[in-house]
Amino acid sequence: xxxxxxxxxxxxxxxxxxxxxxxxxxxxxxxxxxxxxxxxxxxxxxxxxxxxxxxxxxxxxxxxxxxxxxxxxxxxxxxxxxxxxxxxxxxxxxxxxxxxxxxxxxxxxxxxxxxxxxxxxxxxxxxxxxxxxxxxxxxxxxxxxxxxxxxxxxxxxxxxxxxxxxxxxxxxxxxxxxxxxxxxxxxxxxxxxxxxxxxxxxxxxxxxxxxxxxxxxxxxxxxxxxxxxxxxxxxxxxxxxxxxxxxxxxxxxxxxxxxxxxxxxxxxxxxxxxxxxxxxxxxxxxxxxxxxxxxxxxxxxxxxxxxxxxxxxxxxxxxxxxxxxxxxxxxxxxxxxxxxxxxxxxxxxxxxxxxxxxxxxxxxxxxxxxxxxxxxxxxxxxxxxxxxxxxxxxxxxxxxxxxxxxxxxxxxxxxxxxxxxxxxxxxxxxxxxxxxxxxxxxxxxxxxxxxxxxxxxxxxxxxxxxxxxxxxxxxxxxxxxxxxxxxxxxxxxxxxxxxxxxxxxxxxxxxxxxxxxxxxxxxxxxxxxxxxxxxxxxxxxxxxxxxxxxxxxxxxxxxxxxxxxxxxxxxxxxxxxxxxxxxxxxxxxxxxxxxxxxxxxxxxxxxxxxxxxxxxxxxxxxxxxxxxxxxxxxxxx
Amino acid sequence: xxxxxxxxxxxxxxxxxxxxxxxxxxxxxxxxxxxxxxxxxxxxxxxxxxxxxxxxxxxxxxxxxxxxxxxxxxxxxxxxxxxxxxxxxxxxxxxxxxxxxxxxxxxxxxxxxxxxxxxxxxxxxxxxxxxxxxxxxxxxxxxxxxxxxxxxxxxxxxxxxxxxxxxxxxxxxxxxxxxxxxxxxxxxxxxxxxxxxxxxxxxxxxxxxxxxxxxxxxxxxxxxxxxxxxxxxxxxxxxxxxxxxxxxxxxxxxx
Numbered sequence: 074x075x076x077x078x079x080x081x082x083x084x085x086x087x088x089x090x091x092x093x094x095x096x097x098x099x100x101x102x103x104x105x106x107x108x109x110x111x112x113x114x115x116x117x118x119x120x121x122x123x124x125x126x127x128x129x130x131x132x133x134x135x136x137x138x139x140x141x142x143x144x145x146x147x148x149x150x151x152x153x154x155x156x157x158x159x160x161x162x163x164x165x166x167x168x169x170x171x172x173x174x175x176x177x178x179x180x181x182x183x184x185x186x187x188x189x190x191x192x193x194x195x196x197x198x199x200x201x202x203x204x205x206x207x208x209x210x211x212x213x214x215x216x217x218x219x220x221x222x223x224x225x226x227x228x229x230x231x232x233x234x235x236x237x238x239x240x241x242x243x244x245x246x247x248x249x250x251x252x253x254x255x256x257x258x259x260x261x262x263x264x265x266x267x268x269x270x271x272x273x274x275x276x277x278x279x280x281x282x283x284x285x286x287x288x289x290x291x292x293x294x295x296x297x298x299x300x301x302x303x304x305x306x307x308x309x310x311x312x313x314x315x316x317x318x319x320x321x322x323x324x325x326x327x328x329x330x331x332x333x334x335x336x337x338x339x340x341x342x343x344x345x346x347x348x349x350x351x352x353x354x355x356x357x358x359x360x361x362x363x364x365x366x367x368x369x370x371x372x373x374x375x376x377x378x379x380x381x382x383x384x385x386x387x388x389x390x391x392x393x394x395x396x397x398x399x400x401x402x403x404x405x406x407x408x409x410x411x412x413x414x415x416x417x418x419x420x421x422x423x424x425x426x427x428x429x430x431x432x433x434x435x436x437x438x439x440x441x442x443x444x445x446x447x448x449x450x451x452x453x454x455x456x457x458x459x460x461x462x463x464x465x466x467x468x469x470x471x472x473x474x475x476x477x478x479x480x481x482x483x484x485x486x487x488x489x490x491x492x493x494x495x496x497x498x499x500x501x502x503x504x505x506x507x508x509x510x511x512x513x514x515x516x517x518x519x520x521x522x523x524x525x526x527x528x529x530x531x532x533x534x535x536x537x538x539x540x541x542x543x544x545x546x547x548x549x550x551x552x553x554x555x556x557x558x559x560x561x562x563x564x565x566x567x568x569x570x571x572x573x574x575x576x577x578x579x580x581x582x583x584x585x586x587x588x589x590x591x592x593x594x595x596x597x598x599x600x601x602x603x604x605x606x607x608x609x610x611x612x613x614x615x616x617x618x619x620x621x622x623x624x625x626x627x628x629x630x631x632x633x634x635x636x637x638x639x640x641x642x643x644x645x646x647x648x649x650x651x652x653x654x655x656x657x658x659x660x661x662x663x664x665x666x667x668x669x670x671x672x673x674x675x676x677x678x679x680x681x682x683x684x685x686x687x688x689x690x691x692x693x694x695x696x697x698x699x700x701x702x703x704x705x706x707x708x709x710x
Numbered sequence: 711x712x713x714x715x716x717x718x719x720x721x722x723x724x725x726x727x728x729x730x731x732x733x734x735x736x737x738x739x740x741x742x743x744x745x746x747x748x749x750x751x752x753x754x755x756x757x758x759x760x761x762x763x764x765x766x767x768x769x770x771x772x773x774x775x776x777x778x779x780x781x782x783x784x785x786x787x788x789x790x791x792x793x794x795x796x797x798x799x800x801x802x803x804x805x806x807x808x809x810x811x812x813x814x815x816x817x818x819x820x821x822x823x824x825x826x827x828x829x830x831x832x833x834x835x836x837x838x839x840x841x842x843x844x845x846x847x848x849x850x851x852x853x854x855x856x857x858x859x860x861x862x863x864x865x866x867x868x869x870x871x872x873x874x875x876x877x878x879x880x881x882x883x884x885x886x887x888x889x890x891x892x893x894x895x896x897x898x899x900x901x902x903x904x905x906x907x908x909x910x911x912x913x914x915x916x917x918x919x920x921x922x923x924x925x926x927x928x929x930x931x932x933x934x935x936x937x938x939x940x941x942x943x944x945x946x947x948x949x950x951x952x953x954x955x956x957x958x959x960x961x962x963x964x965x
Binding site: 120123124127138139140141142143147148159195197198199200201203204206207208209210211212213214215229231232237238241244245246249252258260283310312313314346349350351354355453456457459522523526570572573614615616617624625 | 851
């Protein structure tokens with residue numbers, strides 16, 4: 074199958090406008106007749122549900138949580154980028170576009186990224202109108218701060234809770250549409266299968282997590298906004314419920330999975346401290362505006378940080394990247410921390426941590442100014458570690474945070490299954506091999522507020538959709554398949570819990586498919602995962618029944634799908650014989666240990682097609698063409 | 711990993727509310743939690759207890775949780791009679807076991823309120839909160855026509871106050887802590903956010919009447935100035951917001 078990205082012709086700056094004009098429209102009176110299912114209520118799903126309902130479509134929205142307000146977008150801390158140039162510091166749509174393409178190490182689509190930068194300004198306007206309490210200057214204007222990978226200040230924020238406030242804005246708009254009867258909301262539902270009829274996405278099967286019953290819902294289009302799969306690593310900054318199940322079920326039904334090995338490992342997280350730990354906590358990248366990253370110059374230095382004199386500290390980011398200093402992109406900052414720890418210069422009990430020090434900033438600006446900027450983050454840090462970051466430098470270490478990979482989508486955000494649109498972190502589209510800070514919120518809301526409302530209309534206006542309902546035989550087939558899997562999970566009655574398997578999978582992925590990869594390690598990981606999956610299906614212990622509220626069963630399903638995606642991640646990493654952004658294969662590096670791309674052979678999106686349980690997926694290539702940006706070795710010096 | 715006998719390791723007795731579903735009777739059951747590392751979070755302690763229960767064929771304790779970083783508002787339980795446990799300004803997921811001592815008995819119950827039915831064990835149905843928001847907890851603006859973000863200046867202190875109110879995570883601790891199971895802190899926080907901001911003014915009256923009306927209709931009690939909500943709120947939302955809600959409500963009724 075030839076992948077068609079459907080990128081419109083014409084100059085980059087005019088593509089989106091032209092495309093919007095060329096997309097067919099649905100008559101306002103006819104919109105009511107079209108049923109759209111939206112899965113997920115984070116920034117992408119929440120904003121899409123609200124916008125589609127505002128247009129008049131008949132929307133059904135599903136979330137796995139007890140309320141749409143709890144999706145994990147809520148935990149995003151630092152901010153959202155936009156090319157407003159309010160600071161008069163030389164920002165522009167073009168610069169945001171360029172920074173994002175470069176930050177992604179030239180593995181994203183120019184046209185998508187340009188569109189993202191274009192609508193970024195509309196997002197801020199929309200959110201202000203919704204009453205999102207962004208930080209303001211004394212004169213009442215919107216405030217900005219800096220983020221990694223950029224030399225302009227373009228990040229809008231609401232203290233350290235920007236994701237929360239943007240999500241509550243979208244949730245407010247969604248709630249308004251629920252009240253108006255335009256959206257029907259289904260909470261505590263987990264999507265377990267996509268129903269495809271005549272090659273088109275026509276519905277979903279969900280499990281009602283309270284009653285345990287399986288339910289069928291039919292529609293004319295399905296929007297998947299179910300987030301990323303970073304939890305495959307077991308420990309990550311993702312919410313406990315974040316899973317790949319909905320995306321993976323769609324993959325099994327024919328949606329290609331793109332760049333699955335592109336996982337963002339965020340440099341500033343609270344380090345791992347023990348084996349029972351259930352998740353990792355991010356400390357916003359915005360802290361790198363004022364915090365200085367360092368390790369002791371001498372490996373094995375056991376003195377407490379405050380007793381190590383300036384001359385014996387290695388501010389390695391400032392040293393190596395004077396141009397960007399502590400604000401290098403995430404992949405560079407993470408790998409640099411690993412390099413320091415590998416040299417034995419790590420700090421703390423585990424020696425897997427580096428310092429993030431606010432001493433100089435506090436001296437310069439005063440404690441109150443720092444507290445106003447980062448108070449809630451400092452407080453969160455203290456709660457977890459029982460150490461006061463105003464007095465002692467924070468200890469940080471990289472952790473899995475985001476997946477740039479996701480289901481393949483074209484310019485319309487439609488997957489390889491017609492009628493299945495994929496939004497936000499669940500798709501692969503805009504971040505290439507590394508996402509810049511404050512760009513996830515931008516992308517989620519761009520997809521939901523400003524892109525899909527148009528492109529879904531374009532699809533519905535020209536698709537010839539047969540009239541179907543939940544009694545169609547494909548719904549029964551999907552239903553039976555899902556039911557059989559649940560029965561199977563419950564019937565194994567083995568000796569190990571799902572979490573126990575999950576922990577082991579996480580170790581494998583972190584070790585062999587994490588910040589540094591080697592072919593031999595990846596080959597080993599592939600075997601280990603296959604073996605672990607076999608053991609899982611022989612020896613997992615779930616307990617309880619399928620006909621009740623059963624969190625243990627939910628975990629088992631989640632882990633089963635992570636075992637599958639884990640293997641696809643490894644296969645993808647093996648196939649990409651270059652280094653780019655987050656994908657650092659030891660065999661491909663510059664003399665200065667930076668990622669060494671191979672633009673001749675790997676300037677493409679890798680898209681994987683499911684070929685059955687016992688087969689490796691089939692590889693498809695979407696070549697990336699750069700007409701406006703020159704491919705260069707990324708430099709942050 | 712810590713071992714028994716370590717200073718940083720404690721043993722606890724847990725008295726946990728067990729209830730199969732919303733329409734059956736519940737009861738307390740007692741469990742031992744051994745070798746609990748004091749670096750664990752409260753939920754990680756429950757994870758370990760649950761793992762043991764699964765392995766010994768028992769039904770694990772159901773509890774809601776998701777982000778585990780204190781922002782999603784999913785987790786929450788009464789711990790020794792306190793919403794989210796003994797630490798001020800802390801959600802249950804951010805409560806660490808270092809705040810407990812070896813040999814402690816810890817009583818764990820779900821939120822108790824007529825408007826929050828128990829789903830299972832510690833899990834409750836808080837959809838009433840969503841219904842309050844649906845009644846008017848938003849600004850009616852469609853996507854498309856918003857003016858430039860800087861077209862409406864908002865004084866910094868106003869933006870900060872609005873943010874103080876908007877920080878609510880909708881966990882329900884205020885309702886659980888209140889002797890009247892009132893939802894006034896939750897409702898007041900949302901009404902305040904929009905009453906403070908210029909964008910919220912056009913609908914201020916309608917919003918106050920609709921949200922307060924819905925809150926009463928759903929069976930939440932009234933405020934009797936016990937201030938328990940403010941004390942137990944993990945985001946330390948001020949009861950000032952209740953006063954502001956009352957003002958907004960009265961204003962809306964008279965004018």
